Amino acid sequence: MQWKYLLLSTFLACSFLSINVILAQPLGAGASDQSTSSLPGEEPILPLPLTIAVNPDKVNLGLRMFEDKRLSRDGSIACRSCHYLDKGGADHEPYSRSIDGGLRSTNTPSIFNLAYADLYGWYGMRSTLGDLAEAIIKSPQGLASDWPAIMYYLEQDPRYLASFKRIYPDGIQPANIKDALSEYMRSLITPNARFDRYLRGEANAISAGELEGYRLFKEYGCASCHQGINIGANMNAPYDLFRGDLNQNSHSDEHTLGRYNKTGLDADKYIFRVPSLRNVAQTAPYFHDGSAEDLEDAIDAMSHYMLGREMPTADRKKIAMFLRTLSGEWHGKPL
DSSP states (O other), X not given: OHHHHHHHHHHHHHTTOOOSOOOOOOOOTTOOOOTTOOSTTSSSBOOOOSOOOOXXXXXXXXXXXXXXXXXXXXXXXXXXXXXXXXXXXXXXXXSOBOTTSOBOSSOOOOOTTGGGOSSBTTTTOBOSHHHHHHHHHHOTTTTOXXXXXXXXXXXXXXXXHHHHHHHOTTOSOHHHHHHHHHHHHHTOOOXXXXXXXXXXXXXGGSOHHHHHHHHHHHHTTGGGTSOBTTTSSSOEEETTTTTOOGGGSSSOHHHHOBTHHHHOOGGGTTEEEOOOOTTGGGSOSBTTTTOBOSHHHHHHHHIIIIISSXXXXXXXXXXXXXXXXXXOEETTXXX
């Protein structure tokens, strides 16, 4: 199928391999393909499972710590200070704020559906939820704390002490703190998006215009990076893959250098984790620097920087329609 060839070409490019053909014009509306099939293996996107198996005691313990400002260095912030579950798991700000009130160099990514991600954080530096939790706890711009301080605080709270002893034989330990926080984060899934229902065979779950947007999403090559259950969050990729003009745009180096900010390796310049597109309609502004205010702005920027071309307005609007079908449910209610 032609769209699968386009996906492969772009995927190879994202993997830093040489390709001979860069994305062609999208197929015409009457072109022959099987993009409407909901058979497993026929689509680059998979539906999110309706449920996930978690330990409820660990989830409840993790939730308490997630919301507890006293775990931070000065008692001023908690994990939920940036991750609002009623705002798509993010905070709607261009840049997240550090514990001292200053602006960080990236915005807050959504905390939803991390159970189905392979990489975490804008730079994709963490590969487990436990590592992510520890990084946030220790980061000078995060909770700015350390294990001795957190363990001391938890041990002074009879409720925490009892919960840890009931769940973990060795009680309050860094590994157990990370485990409980990880279990809570794993529980944050948003199933039953309209597009998931379509993939499961509910043909009328999305409109003809939204389905056309999905076709264009594939044929422009978007699904080469945004695929799988989480529609992203499973690979790193260079921003501005095809144009190579990042240094000429309006962003500062601190915001665009990506993993290089952490590793200092030239090969990591401009490399970012590909974000998940689930619930993307609820998580504006977009990109690591919050530079796109709405979905169409984000699509326009990706077309310019990643495809090296301008996308027709009609195509951009249809892809935005499709992206809005990726919003799931939280506690049985649409986000």
